[in-house]
Amino acid sequence: xxxxxxxxxxxxxxxxxxxxxxxxxxxxxxxxxxxxxxxxxxxxxxxxxxxxxxxxxxxxxxxxxxxxxxxxxxxxxxxxxxxxxxxxxxxxxxxxxxxxxxxxxxxxxxxxxxxxxxxxxxxxxxxxxxxxxxxxxx
Amino acid sequence: xxxxxxxxxxxxxxxxxxxxxxxxxxxxxxxxxxxxxxxxxxxxxxxxxxxxxxxxxxxxxxxxxxxxxxx
Numbered sequence: 001x002x003x004x005x006x007x008x009x010x011x012x013x014x015x016x017x018x019x020x021x022x023x024x025x026x027x028x029x030x031x032x033x034x035x036x037x038x039x040x041x042x043x044x045x046x047x048x049x050x051x052x053x054x055x056x057x058x059x060x061x062x063x064x065x066x067x068x069x070x071x072x073x074x075x076x077x078x079x080x081x082x083x084x085x086x087x088x089x090x091x092x093x094x095x096x097x098x099x100x101x102x103x104x105x106x107x108x109x110x111x112x113x114x115x116x117x118x119x120x121x122x123x124x125x126x127x128x129x130x131x132x133x134x135x136x137x138x
Numbered sequence: 139x140x141x142x143x144x145x146x147x148x149x150x151x152x153x154x155x156x157x158x159x160x161x162x163x164x165x166x167x168x169x170x171x172x173x174x175x176x177x178x179x180x181x182x183x184x185x186x187x188x189x190x191x192x193x194x195x196x197x198x199x200x201x202x203x204x205x206x207x208x209x
Contacts, residue, residue, distance in 0.1 A: 055191050055192045055193060056192065060163075060165060061159060061163050061166075062162060062163035062164055062165060062166070080165045080191075081164075082165055082167070082184075083168070083183070084165075084183075084184040084185065084186070084188035084191065085187045085190075085191055086191050
């Protein structure tokens with residue numbers, strides 16, 4: 001068993017039956033599958049600058065590593081690809097844009113526009129009225 | 139019993155294939171494929187890319203590997 005562990009480089013995920021104790025164990029005991037109860041941890045840490053990510057922080061076992069910017073501006077995902085290079089994907093938050101609220105209410109805008117029209121009409125009518133008044137007075 | 143290089147590589151590939159941590163690793167699968175096919179050019183390309191990604195020269199990588207395995 002120890003030789004198998006050395007060759008595989010990893011500990012067995014489930015206990016191997018001891019050959020000396022084999023007679024005491026049920027024969028038809030099903031072996032648990034390899035992936036059973038296997039936790040999948042994703043390495044993750046916060047960064048202040050993407051340049052501070054070192055290549056050895058990306059695991060070479062196929063997992064993806066996540067690096068979150070401290071200012072919440074982005075999340076960078078890194079993973080080794082099959083060519084021996086590190087693929088980088090940058091996720092940027094898509095924040096909803098708030099609708100712009102006019103500082104001046106719509107009613108107020110209408111009233112101001114009516115006032116401007118009123119002033120313009122007054123300025124246009126005043127010479128005519130003056131002329132008419134002058135004509136009447138003569 | 140003397141094994142030639144191809145038999146040793148097949149033996150290593152078979153041993154690695156049986157490791158579930160490698161069987162589920164796409165990067166390791168690419169390297170296993172190199173072992174199976176004996177595509178030295180592809181293996182060298184992957185090794186060069188890894189060295190480039192890690193920021194070391196191939197000579198430094200070989201030196202570190204030899205030191206790690208006490209060769």
